[in-house]
Amino acid sequence: MIALQELLSHLRVLDPKEVSRKCEVAYLPPKEGKGPRYLINVLDLTYCFHLNDGTAEEVVRNEAAERELSVVMAKYLINQVHVEFEKGWVGIERFANVQPYHGEYVRRVLRPLSEAFGSRSELFVQSAFATGGRRERLGGISFSFKFFPKLLALVQLWPSDESGLRRAEVSVKLSPHAVRYLDGKDAVTVSEFLVRRLLHNRTSRRRSVPP
Secondary structure (H helix, E strand, O other), rough: OOHHHHHHHHHHOOHHHHHHHHHOEEOOOOOOOOOEEEEEOOOOOEEEEEOOOOOOOOOEEEOOOOOHHHHHHHHHHHHHHOOOOOOOEEEEHHHOOOHHHHHHHHHHHHHHHHHOOOOOOHHHHHHHHHHHOOOEEEEEEEEEEEEOOOOOEEEEOEEEEEOOOOOOOOEEEEEEHHOOOOHHHHHHHHHHHHHHHHHHHHHHOOOOOOO
């Protein structure tokens, strides 16, 4: 796994204009004692990523991002410059070195999704829209999300039936090009963060459903 400081060394030599254009982020040059930063949209939130030390915080509540998320941000900013967007979806099994994290993926991604929404499909739809999701014509109840501006995630829900004979099933997938610069741990980090936002937005006041 590449250390965050090594990622920052690569990121600092890139042209901020090129990074901003190809990653669809905003670059903030050093100003008033603050070092260079990038503003990056993460689902329904916006984070300020600091090039000096790799820390990041959500701009509204000023909540610090976990280190694992900062690593994923750095990899996105470095690699999306060189990677073309690809349509389609890939599952967690396609990412390098994912096996050690499979148990975490089940406990922190699939199980919470199923427990929260498996028998409450309407709540899933409301939460997905509140998180910035877009309805997709795929299997089950499917929503795509812009995790980063050019890195998409897909969540699919096949709800349980009223009799309880059919158990709920869930699936989380990512854009195909993500496998070129994210590893298994990163994919779990992305998936878990998405699930946490969906769970958080169950109680969101943004209940309107787009036409």
